[in-house]
Amino acid sequence: MCAKRIPGTNTGDFNEITNRLTSRDFDILESLEKYKIMTAGMIEAQFFPSRHQAGARLLTLHELGLLERWRSPESKAYRYVLAWRGQCILALIRGDKPPTKLAGTHAAQHQFLSRNRPHTEGINAFFSRLHLSARNHTDVRVRRLNEELWITGIVPDAQGDITWADGTTLRFWLEHDRGTETLAYLAHKINGYKERDSRRPAEKASVLLIELPSERRLRNFLPIATKTWKDESIAWRSPRLTVAVCASSANERTCTNPETFRDAITNPHWHILGRTTTHSLAELPAIVQEIRNQRTEI
Template sequence: MAGRNTNPALLALLAARLTTRDRDLLRAVWENRVLTTPQLTSLFFDSVHAAWKRLLTLSELGVVERFRPNLPPGAGSSPYYYVLGQPGAAVLASEDGVDLSAFGYRRDRALAIAYSQRLAHTVGVNDFYTDLVGFARRRTGAGLVSWWSERRCGAMWGDIVRPDGYGRWKEESHKPLDFFLEHDTGTETLDRVVRKLDGYADLTEGSRIVTPVLFWVRGERREANLRKRLREHSAARAVPIATACRSALVGRVDDGPAGELWLPLDVPGPRLRLARLALHWPDLGPRSPSSARPPEDAP
């Protein structure tokens, strides 16, 4: 991944070579730190072949840089992972009307994800995001209306809580569902995972906006143990919670995180589609003034 100097001549060349989709792709890579070939295919392309061809061109232009992580012997081959290149950062900085230093890009930091212990976690979060977008591109009436990456969530709420993502999902006639995502890879203790609820309870109380927290868990046994611990935590009464794992699929069609995988903490079942969580919790969103008053018979 050789470095390239950014100069006016190169920026002029890129202005002529980059399409609107290319610029959206660069923005997505920057916002989400690293995206793989399958993830970028889900977001922007109709076929893997088309993605490969365009991503090779973007790599040759230097606007993205790519790597393959080292895998254990026998684990097979890995797709390419893409991070923002310095010329790509210069393009985005120009769009934003700031210089490169104000934009916040540093090549060494962009490439550091390749060696980070959080690489698998970041890619897992981005799988969730791109699976929803990919589903919406195939299904009329579905859409990920908003998605905030971990980077953006940290900038917004980092002094209280640091979600792995924040989204708004809409499918067919269902009310839109706003949610926080916690992607659990199984590497943290359950105590540490459950303590995150304290921050979400504080955010709910301070903002007076009720937003569910969705735990996307690695396996069903881990999910069952997590649910038990969550129910025992006092903050679970202040925040709507649902858990899911892909192996808990109901039915024969795998719609990914949009599908019938979600189990609210307040019921034993059945599992619901992501969009139906908004129906299960009808009081999501801003609390009304009346909801803040105690009942008349309260002491």
């Protein structure tokens, strides 16, 4: 039998907030600071065993004034962002000056109304699915990395790595495609990553992951992307960049019903350019090394 939920009160009482917050709550606040905006499904995938538990706790954090939530007319799913009080809590933890209430409220509302919100949510859904998979595999850790300085005129949508208990690491760049660019333009981005790879050949090998919104777009994209990937006129001195492409479902792109998702790390649904079979992210570290070794021997 589930314990009865104790509602929160949005009074700003410091004692109530500190007495009610758990370590998981602080993790949720920090995750929202990094991801900017998330649905309940994304937060559930990262932190909760069920939709009911996620919904109940998020409601309490909203009642305490730590999270703000809205939903648009076309979607019934709430979007959660850090409310002003949640921003203040994280600032106090770091020893920073908390934002004013006006600035904090403006920042929260901007995340919901931003034109980039669908793209941001798609990227966040991708990482949430990785975190969900890692929770089911105790020997796996997933991190979303901070942006680095890029010198080739192209910046990834996100960067991250997956690390296994034996020390194996898959570092990746992510391009999240929403179907708003031409396939030729999307494929051309591969050249920017190849050039970047050639300028820093001593660094740990990385993989470019490209996520597409449909199987049809994937089928049309693969031959164009493969031709670009094989073009030796770009960055010919570098070990060949590994590029993996997949299509995600509508539910996966919005992180709806995460309990129904295929395993994001072990399911073999990634097409590796230059190969005829699909592979999982767990298989990619060995493939990356194999491709780089083959390129070095040429």
